[in-house]
Amino acid sequence: MSSTPRTPSDLDPAIAARLKRSTDGLVPAIAQQYDTGEVLMLGWMDDEALHRTLTTGRCTYWSRSRNEYWVKGDTSGHVQHVKSVALDCDADTLLVKVDQVGAACHTGARTCFDADVLLSASE
Numbered sequence: 040m041s042s043t044p045r046t047p048s049d050l051d052p053a054i055a056a057r058l059k060r061s062t063d064g065l066v067p068a069i070a071q072q073y074d075t076g077e078v079l080m081l082g083w084m085d086d087e088a089l090h091r092t093l094t095t096g097r098c099t100y101w102s103r104s105r106n107e108y109w110v111k112g113d114t115s116g117h118v119q120h121v122k123s124v125a126l127d128c129d130a131d132t133l134l135v136k137v138d139q140v141g142a143a144c145h146t147g148a149r150t151c152f153d154a155d156v157l158l159s160a161s162e
Contacts, residue, residue: 047087048085048086048087048090049090050086050087050089050090050093054089054126055086057126057130058086058089058126058130058131059129059130059131060085060131063103064085064086065083065084065085065101065103066083066084066085066089066131066132066133067081067082067083067131067132067133068081068082068083068084068089068092068098068100068132068133068134068135069081069132069133069134069135070082070098070111070119070135070137070139070143071134071135071136071137072136072137072138072139073122073123073136073137073138074138077149077150078150078152079119079137079139079143079144079149079150079151079152080143080144080150080151080152081151082098082100082101082111083100083101083102083103084099084100084101084133085101087099087108088100088101088108089124089133091108091110092121092124092135093121093124095110096120096121097110097111097112097118097119097120097121098110098111098119098121098135098137099111111143112140112141115141115142116140116141117139117140117141117142117143118139118140118141119135119137119138119139119140119143120137120138120140121135121136121137122136122137122138123135123136124136
C-alpha cells in the first residue's frame with residue numbers, strides 16, 4: 040500500500056508536513072484516559088482521520104482490517120471524547136488524551152492492555 044492519502048484531507052499542511060508515516064501512510068495513535076493516565080488502546084490514523092479527530096472532538100481511526108474510517112463508539116456507544124492530541128518528539132506517534140465512555144477494547148474490557156500482562160525478568 041502506498042503512503043498516499045486514502046481520501047483528500049483538510050489537515051493543516053503544517054501538521055501534515057511534520058508527520059512521519061509508516062509505509063502504508065499511517066501513524067500509530069495511543070489513546071490515554073486524560074485524568075488517570077490509563078493507557079486504553081492503540082489505533083491508526085492517516086491525515087484525514089487525524090483531521091476528523093481534531094475537528095470533531097471524537098476519535099476517528101483508520102481500520103486496517105476493514106479498510107475504512109471508524110469513529111470510536113459509533114456502533115458500540117463506547118465513545119472517546121478528545122481532550123488533547125500531541126505529537127511525540129520523532130513525529131511518528133500521536134498521543135490522544137480522551138474521556139473514554141465505557142470500554143475501549145473491542146473485547147469489552149476497559150483497556151486493551153490488562154488481559155495479558157507479561158512479567159519482566161526482574162519481577
